[in-house]
Structures are given as C-alpha cells and as structure tokens.
Amino acid sequence: MTKLLHASHAISRRAFLQSSAAGAAVASLAPGLLLSPAAAQSVLTVGFIYVGPKDDYGYNQAHAEGAAAIKALAGVTVVEEENVPEAIDVQKTMESMINLDGATLVFPTSFGYFDPHMLEMAKKYPDIQFRHCGGLWQEGKHPGNTGSYFGYIGQGQYLNGIAAGYATKSKKIGFVAAKPIPQVLQNINSFLLGARSVDPAITCQVIFTGEWSLAVKEAEATNALVDQGADVITCHVDSPKVVVETGADRGAFICGYHANQSPLAPEKYLTGAEWAWGNVYTDFVKKAQAGEKLGNFVRGGLKEGFVKMSPLGPAVAEEARKKFEATLAEIMAGGFSVFKGSIKDNKGKVVVAEGQSFAEDAIELESMDYLVEGVVGSTA
C-alpha cells in the first residue's frame, strides 16, 4: 500500500513532464509504432534501471533520488524501471527503453548489470551511451559508448565511525554486511578505524548475511549484534530499512548507509554515508545535452560531491560534532587517508606497513580481503 501511495505522489510530480510523451505514445499505438515523436526531437530521454524497489531507503532509492534531480532539468525525459533481475530481463529492459521510449543515455545502476548484460547491449547499440554504477570500465577492454561511475564512500563510513565512537557506551559497535567482498570490507574497516580514532578500545562485531537483500537475516543479525552488547549499528546491504528499524527498536544508535534513513529512527539516527548521485547524473546529462563526450571513468568521494553525509541527529554530542566536522573539513581539503600504517588485520598480519598510506583512490584498496584488528568476524 505504501508503495502505491508513494508512486501516486511521484506521478503528480511528473505529470507535467510526461503527459506529452505518454499522450504521443498512446496516439501512436494504433500503427504499432511506439517511438514518441516528441521524444525523438530535442528532448534527451534518459533511462534508469534499478535492481530493487526505488523506495527501499537504500541503494536503489539513492539512485532514484539522483534520477529525480535530473527530472527537474529542462529538455529531459526520465524513464525508470524497478525490480529488474540481473538476467535477460535487464538486457530486454535496456532494449525496450531504447526501442520503445527513444532513450539515448541509459544508466543500469546495479553492479551485476555490467557483465555481460550492459556490454551485450552496448555492442548491439553503438550509438547509445551506457553508464554503469560500479567502477568496472577499463580502457581498451570495454566499448567506448560505455563507462563507469562510482563513489568512494569508505570515508563516509569513517565519519560514521567517529559519530559511533562517541555514542557507544559498551565500546562495542556492530555492522550488518551482505558479502565479504572488497567494497564491503573497506566499509567495515573504515567504520571501525573511525570509531578507534575516538577510542582505540572499541571493537566492531560484523555479521555477513550472504545476500544483498534478505530482510529476515538482516533482522536476525541486528538482534544478535545488540544481544552481544553492540549499541551502535550500521550496515552495508541494499536496503538498510530493516537494520535501522530493528536496531533503533532495540535501543541502539544507528549510522545510515546509501540514503538518508533518519525518518525511520529520528531519535537514534546519528548520521549516515549517502550517495549524492544527483550531482553525478546532472553532470552526465548536461554534457550529453551540450553534445560533449561523456566521461568513461568517473569517480569521486565526499570532496567531489559523489558522496554526502546525512545531517547529524539529535543524539550527537557537542564534542562528537566538533571532531566530526573537523575530520570532514580535513577530507574536503583533499589527501585524507583512512588506511595509514601500520595496520594489522584481525589475525595479526600487517596489512598496511608503517609509513605506508592509501588514499581513497588507491588501487590497493580495491582488492581488500581482510578485516582490520578490532573487527570481530571472519571473511570466510
């Protein structure tokens, strides 16, 4: 029901933009030709494809918010499709957007859409531009009409960790994670390192659910973390909604991820690491409208406006606010590293040597396969 209500709001907002295109589509149904003439002329039609629901308070919502930002631009029609599996379905959805809606710029937003699905479509439609969220594009290996964009969100989790480090009384914080892959491990490690910058005695328990979206296990994991004494919880799953609501109900503080979850736990929400895709999509669309070449490999962090932090919640103390803002300012100035030697993994092996430091765009971080000392949990 809430899904339907949400959608009907969205319709009223979009009614102006889409009425002409939809009318043209219906009018053209009789001859069996679906390409709307209005869209073909000067309007840039942009397609967005999501792997889950676009109101999931998480990964997909973050992209849908970015799509909403470009709907406001003049001369842009946005077409969206949610809950599209990473199978033949997404290939056909891309083709359908191109053939039936006249889309010339397509954003398949889920990581698993890249290979082979987007690459197949890019080969078949060389005049259409495809940009994929996830940082997989390689010069020479992948077609020129494709590209990647991604954000360095680890420093956002580091800032989450600072807020958590001040809020925790038990000195135990918790992380609900989907899979032990480099991106997720980097977030877990950054979260703990942020907390340890406040108090080196803090430990972080991690529980992997094994799936990107599995509400029951996420609730179980959150409960288990709280049962074991964790009093600040964050996560890296597609939709943090279950973790946020369960954790807050059990009295834990919450650090958000992907999108702003403060409406779900207004009192307990400390801050959150959010994507700022609106900036990235606006940039792509403006370039496409101006006829400029779109970037093939676009990345950035907090400084570049790819990532943002949720406003600090009411439970954040003054001391925490100062440290948070000082660190944020340091990050915005550039050159900040979360991973500075020496760092040991939680089995005692040195993973970042003394004197070594990795900036957020360091290639070494992309193949991270360890949990740092102080994280309770295992990658396998």
Place this chain on the structure above:
Amino acid sequence: MTLEANSHTLPTLDGRAGSLRPFLEWLARRAEPLAITLFAIFVGLALFSLFIALIGRSPIQLFELIFAGGFGTWFSVQNSLSRAAPLLLTALCVALPARLGLVVIGAEGAVVLGGVAGAAIALPLVGDAPAPLVWLIMALAGMLVGAVWLGFAGFLRHYRGVNETIASLLLAYIAIAFMNHLIEGPLRDPASLNKPSTAPLPPDYMLGSIPGMDVHWGLVVGVVACILSWVLIEATSFGFAARIAGGNVRAAQIQGLPVGRLIVGFTALAGAFGGLAGMIEVAAVQGSANASLAAGYGYTGILVAFLARHNPLAIIPVAVLLGGIDASGGLIQRRMGLPDATVLVLQGTLFVVILFCETFYGRFKMFNPDLWKRSA
C-alpha cells in the same frame, strides 16, 4: 456459445449425421479447460481493471501498454519470448510432479545448482572440446544435479513421509546457500572481485540466438521439453501410471504400480528440467555461474504451471503470455508511473481467479457428452 447451441440440437443431429457426434464429443471435452480458463482470465482482467480504476488510472491505457509492450511490435514479441524461455522449463519442473499429485515448489534450487554444475564442468573442457560437445556435457551435468536435488525431495516424500512442498522449498534455500559457498570459495574466479562468479565461458562457447530472431536457443529447448513431456504423460504407460497414481495413490498401489519409483522418477525428471534451465542461463545469458542465477524463474514457473493446469502443452502459450506481461511491466512503469508491483497484482489476481474456477469443472452439461445421452 456455438457449442452450447450444438449440444441442444444434438438429438436431431444424431439422427441425421451420426458421424458428427464423436467429433462433437471430442471437441466438448477439449473445449472445457479452454473455455473455463478463458473465462477465468476474463474475470481476472475485469477485477484487475477495477483495481486500476480505483487508484485513479485508466485500465484501457494499461491494457494497451500490455499489448504494445508484450506483443505489439516484433521487438516486443522477441522480448516476451526471451522472458518466456526459462519459464517453460521451470514450469515443467512444477507441472510434472503435479500430475502425481505432488506440489513441488523448489524449482529455484534445481535452477541455481544446475547452472553451477554446468559452469563448473565446462571450464576444464573449454578450448579442447568443440562447443556443441561442451554444451551437451554441460546440459547433462546440469540435469543430473537438478535431478538428484529434486529427486531427493521425492525420495523424502515417499520413503520418509516428509511433505514434498516444504522439503523442496527448504532445499531451494540450501541450494542458493551452497551456490554462494561454491562461487565465493572453491569455484571463484579470482578476477571477480565484487561480484563473485565462476570464470566466464569464452564467447565462442556461448549458446547464440535462434537464426532470424533475437531470442536464445533456450526457447527451442523449452518448447521441445514441453512437447516431450506431453508425450510422456499422454502417450506412454509410464505417464499413464503416473496419472493413475496422481488420481488415487491407494488404487495405484493395489494395481501394483511402482508408486515409489514413479514419485522419485517424476521429481527427478522435474529437477532435471530445472537444472537444464539453469545451465541454459549460464550458457546463453550469464556466461558464468553467479548469484544472478537466482532470478526467481523457479518461482514464476509455479504460476505458469498452475495457470496451465499442469498440462505441458498448455505451458507454452501460458509462459509466452506471462513473458509478455513481464515484458510490458516495464512499459507500464515507464509510461504510467505505476510501481513494479502492478504486474504482480495482475499475476496474483489471475492466479486466484483461475484456481477458483477449477471448481467449475464438470458442472456444465455442454462439456459433458455423457449427460447429453441421458437428456436424449
């Protein structure tokens, strides 16, 4: 309606042209499932229209979009067929045990493990063996693993008395967890950093498209499997025995039919089709085994099988219809701004109405030639 008229005029027809009677009897029996299913679909669509009208949208526009997105252009037809291809096999995975009276809903497990088995066995062969041979071996491996997986549910049912519905569903969760273990551990391609997968098949070893259309060979395999299954059930003694056992297990046992072998055999065959669906996903679409294999085809197959009343031939049009609804779902989202759940509501409404209309079977005289005689 013409049938009804015929049934009333039959006594006179009988006198004049007796040779027409067997044909009409045959037609009447065949017409019953078709008429009731079409009626159910009509009622389902009417209810769904009401629902769409209630949320203030135009049902007419919606049906125009379903037609346009699913069947209106050559592209749309290929789109629908591509989405129907895996459903043919996963629907068989539900329909075959259903003829024995078993409700097996764990096709997803056979799909993912069949895909992993296919990918795993292909990798050492790639480069040395020719592609068709590799596909054959992949298909056999996928079918074998799928057969063992769901055959086990059948075994538990017959020999240990475990409910096959629950067993197959829980086995599906175990299968997905086992797949995750394999692709994140022993079978992982080290290059697949953030999306754990097996090593990809080289492009030459991918199952291509059917010539002249942009639909992969899985569609042909699915249609052939449906036809073979129909022959198995309708024209072999094995299928006949299965239908007897499905009607009344006790009677079948008294007749000396090997009920245990039938149950294990049919669930294993169902699993083989599920495993084949997974292998085709790897060989024709994904190129490697990874978590995307659990795309829900096993669960949509349940819907297809029930809508087709577990008739393997009826699965073909029903799968295409659902593929079309699925294909147009995107257009409905994009043009009408309705959520993805719209299509799920439509599918659910059709499902419930068709199950409800099952109670109509045998209630209409015009479909029952035995009653014609009595009235004559």
